[in-house]
Amino acid sequence: MNHKYYPLLKWAAIILVIIFIMDQCFKSYKQQSDYEANDPKGRIERHFSKYDGSYTKFRNYIKDNLNDPSSFEHVETRYTDNKDGTVNVIMKYRGKNAFGGIITKYAKCTLNTSTGDFSDVVTE
Incomplete structure (x- = not known):
């Protein structure tokens, strides 16, 4: 050749x-x-961290809006499927308040499972 x-x-x-x-x-x-x-569960869980179970976009939003973002600590995240393409998400977290004390709070939102975006944010 x-x-x-x-x-x-x-x-x-x-x-x-x-x-x-x-x-x-x-x-x-x-x-x-x-x-x-x-697999509806797979469609939902793809938005949550495999590391700590948090809904990453929502966790970052809450962290960025704290008095001291460096003090943020994710505790747990739970969700409830609404069976309409949305999920109610409840996240428990800790962070420093304006006086420097560590407090535990809850943040809630509605996750759109097709877009990955959230709305209806409430913090307690």
Whole structure:
């Protein structure tokens, strides 16, 4: 075989490998999307941290609005599925108040499971 075709064959092989990898990634993504569509709990839990169970966007919002954001400590997060594409989320957390004392509070919101956004924030 003539050696002048080796670079061409090498590039062809690289392109085929890239196409194969992209195809496998697309199949994996599609399977995950199909799984979430058929699994309401999966659609909800994808918005919550696997590390501490918090609803990440909401946790960051509450933390950023504290008197001392560095004092924020997530305690727990619970949710109730409304069966209409929304979830009521209740988060318990600790932080310093304006006088420097550590207090425990609750924050509530409504999570839209399709967009990942929240609304109706109430802190107690």
